[in-house]
Amino acid sequence: MAEARAATAPGPADAVISARGLDLTFQTADGPVHALKGVDLDIRRGEFVSFIGPSGCGKTTFLRCIAGLETPTGGTLSVNGMTADEARRSRAYGYVFQAAGLYPWRTIGGNVRLPLEIMGFPRAERDERVARVLELVDLAGFEKKFPWQLSGGMQQRASIARALAFDADLLLMDEPFGALDEIVRDRLNEELLRLWDRTGKTIGFVTHSIPEAVYLSTRIVVMSPRPGRITDVIDSPLPRERPLDIRDSREFIEIAHRVREGLRAGHVDE
Numbered sequence: 001m002a003e004a005r006a007a008t009a010p011g012p013a014d015a016v017i018s019a020r021g022l023d024l025t026f027q028t029a030d031g032p033v034h035a036l037k038g039v040d041l042d043i044r045r046g047e048f049v050s051f052i053g054p055s056g057c058g059k060t061t062f063l064r065c066i067a068g069l070e071t072p073t074g075g076t077l078s079v080n081g082m083t084a085d086e087a088r089r090s091r092a093y094g095y096v097f098q099a100a101g102l103y104p105w106r107t108i109g110g111n112v113r114l115p116l117e118i119m120g121f122p123r124a125e126r127d128e129r130v131a132r133v134l135e136l137v138d139l140a141g142f143e144k145k146f147p148w149q150l151s152g153g154m155q156q157r158a159s160i161a162r163a164l165a166f167d168a169d170l171l172l173m174d175e176p177f178g179a180l181d182e183i184v185r186d187r188l189n190e191e192l193l194r195l196w197d198r199t200g201k202t203i204g205f206v207t208h209s210i211p212e213a214v215y216l217s218t219r220i221v222v223m224s225p226r227p228g229r230i231t232d233v234i235d236s237p238l239p240r241e242r243p244l245d246i247r248d249s250r251e252f253i254e255i256a257h258r259v260r261e262g263l264r265a266g267h268v269d270e
């Protein structure tokens with residue numbers, strides 16, 4: 001186990017993430033669960049890669065491996081040229097969870113500032129960073145509000161701001177908009193694309209939604225369960241500039257169709 005975590009995978013020079021033959025089996029009271037099997041993937045600098053697949057196919061587990069929060073039981077993985085554990089310790093990524101997870105007793109600014117306080121950033125730099133990331137997610141002026149004073153969409157933007165506070169080049173997002181209604185989700189999708197374009201970050205994004213995956217991504221990774229594995233990797237020919245009505249275009253519908261076919265092919269009847 002330790003060996004799998006320590007080894008790094010050789011990938012292309014501009015690869016932020018390189019996984020080769022990555023395996024993870026959880027030992028549970030009901031027996032082993034093969035959550036990831038033989039995952040090979042390179043994610044290059046500046047890509048927006050979505051992971052889509054049915055519940056239990058290992059999307060979150062893969063993201064958690066990249067984040068050094070799970071230990072693979074086989075294969076190799078490198079993150080920014082380091083082991084995932086080193087990457088975690090050097091704060092090489094920001095992580096956004098499905099629920100905003102803001103502390104209710106802290107203001108929005110206080111929540112975004114918290115990891116910077118823990119890391120011992122000087123006060124002036126903390127203030128400067130908080131102001132910058134709140135501006136980036138369009139929450140300038142909301143610093144002194146408490147989470148309950150904000151809508152669900154705004155809270156999720158605040159949690160994105162918190163993940164951006166370290167200014168890591170890599171952003172890992174686990175179904176960040178899954179609990180939001182469609183109109184809010186559309187807006188946040190547009191804003192996330194703009195943020196990605198402005199910052200040039202590399203983004204790994206888990207979703208259950210085909211339109212969301214196609215709209216956001218430069219590449220879509222289709223996964224299937226039992227054991228969790230990659231069944232298709234689709235390069236998107238869509239331009240970087242994407243108004244929402246691009247979803248009515250022939251190219252968009254064709255990619256969505258291929259994703260749907262991939263999901264259907266990997267579907268296992270219970």
Ligand SMILES: Nc1ncnc2c1ncn2[C@@H]1O[C@H](COP(=O)(O)OP(=O)(O)OP(=O)(O)O)[C@@H](O)[C@H]1O
Pocket residue numbers: 026027028033034035053054055056057058059060061062228
């Ligand atoms: N800590 C754990 N211990 C045991 N089994 C686990 C653990 N974490 C995940 N699993 C199992 O591993 C498999 C993959 O889970 P994972 O959460 O990665 O799937 P997912 O594709 O993200 O699902 P969802 O879309 O529902 O979030 C599932 O069968 C899950 O029950």
